Amino acid sequence: METAAEIVQHSGGVIGVSWLTIVLPLLGAAILLLGGRRTDRWGHLLGVAMSLASFVVAVLVFVELLGFGPDQRRRVVELYDFLPGGTIDVKMGLLLDPLSISFALLITGVGSLIHIYSIGYMAHDPNRRRFFAYLNLFIAAMLLLVLADNYLGLYVGWEGVGLASYLLIGFWQHKPSAAAAAKKAFIVNRVGDMGLALGIFVIFTTFGTVAFGPVMSGVPQASQGTLTLIGLALLLGACGKSAQLPLQSWLLDAMEGPTPVSALIHAATMVTAGVYLVVRSGPIYVGAPTAALVVTIVGVATLLAGAIIGTAKDDIKKALAGSTMSQIGYMMLAAGLGPVGYAFAIAHLIAHGFFKASMFLGAGSVMHAMNDEVDMRKFGGLASKMKITWITFGLGYLAIIGFPLLSGYWTKDGIIETAMEHNPILGWLAVIGAGITGFYMSRLFFMTFHGKPRWEKDVHPHESPAVMTWPLIILSIGSVFGGGFLIAGNRFMEFLAPAVGRPEEMPSFHPFSVTGLATLALVAVGVAYAWMRYGRAEVPAVAPRGSFLTVFARRDLYGDAINEALFMRPGQWLTRLAVYFDNRGVDGLVNGLAALIGGTSGRLRRVQTGFVRSYALSIFFGAALLVGAWFVVGNL
């Protein structure tokens, strides 16, 4: 395997001012938040403008980067001394390389489309300006996360994303469920963040630095045990942000946020952070096969769990959330496979960014038409009422199930093939996952757009305004061609190689390999079964009780129940115990002490009689004591 290219110092040019990508949306957020109600009228426009401007800068940086030879494409821009001090000296800089710029383009590109879409979606919300401020903050934090040239900068962005996601998921904080979901996302993420923080601590103690370049070049000197520790700690962080088992529980609840938020979190930004972290730390996992194996196991487990959850959900957004979990699982799996998988992981991530954003925004469009209804059992037959949404959603749907020649086909098949070569068990599980994906996505699609209408009485579906449909159209173009463009001829793999290292042999794409055909066959079975159950047959308006398996899936595989039993209840007992101890033990002691001091004070106060003679007497006795003491001490 060839390692990644050297990192080159850079100044000047567009790359020299690449910090603008981060600063512009940050500035937007600051203006909108500090400006308050005064900015209400044009706030959303400013938000969109800042996001678009950031996208433009990212494109210009990308073009300039392409101007360098492949081995010159890793460039660091020094910004300032972030943490100067004793033994730790962190310089803040941005690392512009094929990996980070891919993310930056995805984040700003898809992010901008979501911004534009939100103008229409949030048109009637009185707090639209604040919403855009948070969106800008989210973009800025995410960009810092992927562009920072060191783990500490990444951590700052990571926490910024956590904060912004908290604010956005709980945006409708008047709904208790939204507030709870925001809190849940935040708390679960904290568990992951702790892992990341620990990982960074170990990195610092091992390598004496947190900058990516020196850390990666120092990996060969570190012991395997240390690398495994770092790898697992970072994985815990990645699991939190990317909603991988066992920290997946927040993702489904996060649907409480406005739908564009779901699109932003799921498609372009937050959940991809974990994949980025693993890929960026690639050399560490190469040096720690155990940690890499755990990554693949987590990936496979999550891709199956997400898919199973997706099969039973009637809430369109939750079904999509299950699918996100599952797809990120594929990326994680690929990322765990080492340099061979990196390109597929990132390619799938980008393709997923397009089709998932398109589907989430499509779901938003459907909800917009159905008075914010999310229960698919009350949809049906929408295809004729909202053609653009139907077509764009359909293209996204075909892409995700891996319909030949659409985006998902190229990228997901690449992952499955690579996994199969690596370890057949992982490979076959991934194939099964693909089959389930075919089923639950078809179920979702048919229940929403086909079959007989099962609408509530006063619902009159209509197509969404142009400001919402255009982003859908643009995204669906990406979901059709993106994957093919990236994978065919190993284009993306070649592009990414300087950043993540070049695998020993470039994988070649076999359209008719056994694995590929098996996948296609299983997907076809899934689609057909879904058509029988939900396309042709009547869909009951009320969900049937379902088998044990259905209930299992519907309850998110009892993830919440496990969390409650394992952590919440013992935690509550612990807090109750602590409160009891505090009330009885500590407070008793403190109050007793306070009473003692207060009483002493009250008694001592009486000494202060106000008579000069008694004061003089006290001085006299004091003096006598002082002299006496002096004699005693002096003669010791």
Added chain:
Amino acid sequence: MSTLAAAIDAPTIEYAELSPMLLVFGAAMIGVLVEAFTPRYLRKSIQMPLTVLSMLGAFALTVWQGIQGVRHAAAMGAVAVDGPSLFIWGAILLLAIVSVLLINDDDHFVAQAAAVPGSAEEDRAISEGGAHTEIYPLVLFAVGGMMLFPAANDLLIMFVALEVMSLPLYLLCGLARRRRLLSQEAAMKYFLLGAFSSAFFLYGTALLYGYAGSVDLSAIEKSLSTVGGQDSLLFMGAAMLGVGLLFKIGAAPFQAWKPDVYQGSPTPITALMASGTLIAAFGALLRVFWVALGNLDAEWTPVLWAVAILTMVVGAILAITQTDIKRMLAYSSIAHTGFLLTAVVATGKEAQNANALSGILFYLVAYGFATVGAFAVVTMVRDPGGEAGHLSRWAGLGKRSPILAGIFALFLLAFAGIPLTSGFFGKYAVFAAAVSGGAVQLVIVGVVTSAMAAFFYVRVIVLMFFSDPAPEGPTIAVPSIGTAAVVTLAAAATVVLGVFPQPVLDLAHTAAQSLFVR
């Protein structure tokens, strides 16, 4: 004649080095002349600028001396112009200037001191708008005394300085415009007890002279190793001297005057006493104990340990049950005296002493500004009969005038030593010095009493912000420009010293480097 002239050497006086003090005393003399020879209506417009300008000039001269780096005993060894002296002079002058801005409000002082309280004569004096412009020269004399006190290198000069500083203050304490009886009582008490303690000081001086044959501090130090068998004289003398000094700083068990005097005095004078006098007295205390008795520290350290502990505990505990804001601040001042004493006893090698001294100097400046600011706020919260002293009247102040209450809260937090205020670094510096000087137990007591002290500071904040205002609560006086400037300056100093303490810490450190000249 010529033989006599040869027998008595004309004393050499280093005028340049003493110039700050000389300027203040000179201005005080001119102030007296102004009182004698100018018409009543002109006096204030002459006295106020004279006072402020002379002190500003003295401050400039102090800075000049500091830049010159002068460090030796001037005036035939009677006055030590060294780093600590210059730093203390600067601090006293700045705080005195700020206090004079408060004093400038006529409202605080009696119209005619000679009129019996409540008499028709008093009413007439008030309606005629009488005022005692003598307060300005009195303040100048007091400030001059405060400057000489810590710089005196000779026990007799020190005693003279003590009296020059105290006598005007006794008088000023009795000049409150309202609650005059309380004010006069305070003045009387302060005078009687002050005289009592001065007697101790003088007696101690006499005994030490008997022991060492000199009143010069460095001569006393030298005699410690040469004179033998006179320990009774030495111990008695040193202890008596200590009583006089501990009385001035208000350490327990000599603290009884503080609450009564602080409460009764006109608040601007309280501010001047609580800041300036405390600094001056600490300077003198350090000079006596570190210079004259420096080699005797094994004997006096345990005694001062006990005094420090007692002072901290008495101050913190008694403050808890106070209901009058000025009395509470007085007890808080006692507690702070105790905190400062922890560093006084932490002597050791030269570096340790410099460390402790710079901590004390910084603490004094930080505490001085917060104190002047706090008393300035007290002058602004008024009842019909004068300042609203009772704490219950302060309830809900935060709702009625949030800015004022916020600033007062800032000063209280500084007293409590909360980070980002000057008090934090002051306390940190002093306690750190005490720990490195081996006084760990003392610091533990200090921290515990700090926690107790935090209670009564925070209680006032809670009262101001979380209680409902009294229905006919006190009015907030529209501050004069002077008072507003004082509050602003003090608040700014408290924040700046809490956020960027380094320049002043450095200055204190530089001043402390030379320690005291011998």
